[in-house]
Amino acid sequence: MAGAFQNMKKPPVGRSEEDRILRVWTPLLLRTILIVAMIVLVVGLILAAIYTPEYFVDRYRAVQMGHLIGREKFATLANRILQRNPHAFLMIGLFVLTLVPLARVAFCFILFIRQRDWSYVVFTAYVLLGLIAGVLLGRVG
Amino acid sequence: MLLILGSLLALAFGAGFIGSLSGLGGGVFIVPALVIFAHMPMTVAVGASLISVVATSAGASVAFVRDGWTNLKVAMLLECATVTGAVTGAYLAGIVPVIVLELLFAAMMLQSAYFTIRKHGDDILAKGAPLAERLDLSGEIPDEAGNLVHYEVVKVPEGAALMVVAGLMSGLLGIGSGALKVMAMDYIMHLPLKVSSATSNFMIGVTAGAGALVFLARGDVATTIAAPVAIGVTVGALIGSRLLPHIKVNALRTVFVIILLLIAVEMAWRALSRI
Incomplete structure (x- = not known):
């Protein structure tokens, strides 16, 4: 779709407080989350290459055979972080x-509340609940 | 380990790069790449792809929202439909037989190929549907001369119905379903193409995120695959978007269509050979 955006004029950008939330703070937060996630992933891969290369290869082969680790408790994940486990x-x-x-929808939720646009507060709340329901469905399903 | 890691990064980079140039997104290419070249099970490829779609859409849509092309109200309204479809699709992906997933993927590739070659001009409406007017879905875009042109929206329930399908396909197949979303907004709801594309970009991340959360919570995401894929696709998409203004994408359109048709044939063949 990005090709459709070549050589076109920019539309006027709104100057209201709401627009600042959406067009300044949201991109800043989204980029920050993306960069932090990428740094954590790169650090994890470097740690795996240094400390557990055999485990990485074993897991890769096991996944090829369809053997996934499956559901893990968040407490187990936290413990493994404390043990500096690369995975x-x-x-x-x-x-x-x-x-x-999640952050993007949350910002829209705040925006619609500030605009007192209650129909869209409900729609956005539904989307947020849908995302949370996805986690719950994954845990029990 | 470095050989495996390098191969995964290279595959993902290529998928992200082609996905960015073609405008179809990395998910369309990374799923078949992982299945065909890395011999990964379909579910693993779908889980890894959903994560990478979230990563790439974050960067792409930010600029469109900032510049004002995204119709936020249309996006949030239709996201109710896509998130419902995506959560359902991601849940079903753990149950539906692989043969069905492969056949659906082949069908989606054919739809993407059609989307890539179709010709279309904006059909801006002056009068919207009563429901669209009540929900304040109209907007304004600049024309060639820079004057603002008002557009209206029609057939909201029909568009939302197709969005449920787009979400379902995203959760089931690990793709952004951008081609389907743009067609729903452009063809059915009569939004201008540029607004449809920007709004679709905004929605893709949320739709894929809904599916990714189901996969992550279920433990169906293999970190050894998903992590390098997310990095590779993101870097590939970033470089692709930087090169996009300097490349004659129209000249590559035939190549993209051939790749999509080859993927469709390969996935259909895989499915049929299971019978």
Whole structure:
């Protein structure tokens, strides 16, 4: 779709407080989350290459055979982080990445509340609940 | 380990790069790349792809929102439909037989190929549907001369219905479903193409995020695959978007269509060979 945006004039950007939330703070936060997630993932891969290269290869082969680790408790993940387990770092990096859409919807939610646009507050709340329901469905399904 | 890591990064980089140039997104190319070249199970490829779609859409859509092309109200309204579809699709991806996923993927590749070659001009409406007017979905865009042109929106329920399908396909197949989303907004709801594209870009991350959360919470995301794929696709998409203004994308359109058709044939063949 990006090709459709070549050689076109920029539309006027709104100057209201709401626009500043959406067009200044949201991109800043989204980029920050993205960069943090990428740094965590790169650090995790470097740690894996240094400390657990055999485990990485074994896991790769196991995944090729369809053997996934499956559901893990968050407490187990936290413990593995404390033990500086590279794969726990990778999992944290992936979780941080998924905060990007959550943060984006949360900003829209704040925006619509400030605009007192209650129909869209309800729509945005539904989307937020849908994202949370996804986590719950994954845990029980 | 470095050989495996390098191969995954290279595959993902290529998928992100081609996805960015073609405008179809990395997910369309990384799933078949992982299945065909890295011999990964479909579910693993879908989980890794959903994460990478979230990563790439974050960067792409920021600029469109900042510049004012995204119709936020249309996006939030239709996201109710896509998120419902995506969560359902991601849940079903753990149950649906692989043969069905492969056939659906082949069908989506054909739809993407059609989307890539179709010709279309904006059909801006002066009068919107009553529901669209009640929900204040109209907007303004500048024409060639820089004057603001008002556009209206029609057929909201029909567009939302197709968005449920787009979300379902995203959760099931690990793709952004951007081509389907743009077609729903452009063809059915009569939004201008540029607004449809920007709004679709905004929605893709949220739709894929909904599916990715189901996969992550279920433990269906292999970190050894998803991490290098997310990095590779993001870097590939970033470089692709930087090169985009300097490349004659129209000249590459035929190449993209051939690649999509080859993927469709390969995935359909894989599915049929299981029978």
